[in-house]
Amino acid sequence: MPLDQSFVGRSYPPSPPYEVGREKIREFAEAVGETSPLHRDPEAARAAGYRDVIAPPTFAIIVSLKANDVLVEDPDLGLDYSRVVHGDQTFVHHRPIVAGDRLTSVLHVDNITSRMGNDMLAVRAEVRTEDGEPVTTGRCTLVVRGEDA
Amino acid sequence: MIRASEVSVGDELPPLSVRITRAHLVRYAGASGDFNPIHWNERFAREVGLPGVIAHGMLTMGLAARIVTEWVGDPGAVVQYGVRFGRPVPVPDDEQGALVDVTAKVTKVLDDGTVKVNVTAVVEGKSVLGGASAVVRLA
Numbered sequence: 001m002p003l004d005q006s007f008v009g010r011s012y013p014p015s016p017p018y019e020v021g022r023e024k025i026r027e028f029a030e031a032v033g034e035t036s037p038l039h040r041d042p043e044a045a046r047a048a049g050y051r052d053v054i055a056p057p058t059f060a061i062i063v064s065l066k067a068n069d070v071l072v073e074d075p076d077l078g079l080d081y082s083r084v085v086h087g088d089q090t091f092v093h094h095r096p097i098v099a100g101d102r103l104t105s106v107l108h109v110d111n112i113t114s115r116m117g118n119d120m121l122a123v124r125a126e127v128r129t130e131d132g133e134p135v136t137t138g139r140c141t142l143v144v145r146g147e148d149a
Numbered sequence: 150m151i152r153a154s155e156v157s158v159g160d161e162l163p164p165l166s167v168r169i170t171r172a173h174l175v176r177y178a179g180a181s182g183d184f185n186p187i188h189w190n191e192r193f194a195r196e197v198g199l200p201g202v203i204a205h206g207m208l209t210m211g212l213a214a215r216i217v218t219e220w221v222g223d224p225g226a227v228v229q230y231g232v233r234f235g236r237p238v239p240v241p242d243d244e245q246g247a248l249v250d251v252t253a254k255v256t257k258v259l260d261d262g263t264v265k266v267n268v269t270a271v272v273e274g275k276s277v278l279g280g281a282s283a284v285v286r287l288a
Contacts, residue, residue: 024180027179027180028180028181030176030180031173031177031179031180031181031208031211032177032180032208032211032212032215033167033212033215034211034214034215034218034224036222036223036224038223038224038225039224048223048225050225054224054225056211056214056218056224057211057214057217057227057230058207058210058211058214058230061181061183061207062181062182065181065182065183066182082197085234086206086207086234087233087234088231088232088233088234088279088280089206089207089210089232089234090229090230090231090232091229091230091231092228092229093227093229096224096225
C-alpha cells in the first residue's frame with residue numbers, strides 16, 4: 001500500500017542532543033579505516049586549526065540515523081522497517097563535526113514517490129549544534145520494498 | 150595538504166583496495182549504532198531474501214571516502230560526499246571477506262578552491278556505489 005502523501009513537507013521536533021566524544025570519533029575512524037591523526041590526537045587537530053579532533057566525513061550518519069527513528073516509529077506513517085533499505089546518502093558539511101559538539105537533528109520529509117511497487121522517501125536531516133549553528137545536512141532515500149519486490 | 154593549484158581535471162587519485170570481513174562488519178555495527186541483523190546474522194539475511202550477510206552501505210561509503218581523505222590529507226576538507234547504494238556487498242564468512250577496489254578522478258576544479266572528485270567502488274568487477282562523488286575545499 002502506498003505511503004500517505006500528506007507526510008511530504010512534514011518535519012519532526014529536534015532530536016535529543018548527541019554529544020560527540022573523542023573516543024567515539026576514534027572508534028568510528030578505526031571502523032572505517034581512517035588513519036588520520038586529526039581523528040585521534042587533539043594536538044594534531046589544533047595544529048590543523050580545529051578546536052579538537054574532527055570526525056570522518058560519514059560520522060554524521062550516527063546522528064542522522066537517530067533522527068530517522070522519529071519517522072520509522074511514527075505510527076501514522078506505518079512504515080515496515082524490516083522492508084526498508086538505504087537507497088542513497090549525501091552529506092553536506094557546513095563545517096567538520098568536532099569532539100565536544102552537542103548536536104541535534106531535525107528530520108524533514110522532502111518527498112514520497114512510488115516506483116515498481118517500492119515506496120521511496122526522500123528525507124533530510126538538518127544537524128545543528130544546540131545553539132543553532134548549522135553543521136551538516138544529511139539527505140537520504142529510504143526505499144520501502146513492496147510485498148512483491 | 151594538497152593545494153587546488155596542483156590539481157587538474159582528469160587527475161586520478163592513488164587507487165585503494167579495501168577488504169571487508171565479518172569482523173569489520175561487527176566493528177562498524179558497534180561504532181555506528183546500526184545493528185540491523187542483515188549485517189551480522191546469516192540466517193536472518195537469507196530469510197529476508199539476501200544472498201547472505203551484506204556489508205553496511207554506510208561502511209562501504211565510509212571506506213571509499215578514504216581515497217579522498219588520504220589524497221587530501223585533511224578529512225575536514227570534505228565539504229560534500231554522496232553515494233547511491235547500487236548493489237549490496239555480500240561478505241563471505243571467511244578470512245578473505247569481500248575486496249572493494251576504489252578509484253577516483255578529479256572532474257571539476259572551481260575558482261573558489263573546491264574540487265569535485267568522482268569515486269568508483271567495484272567488487273568482483275561490479276560497481277557497488279552509484280554516482281559517488283565528493284567535493285573538497287583545498288587551500
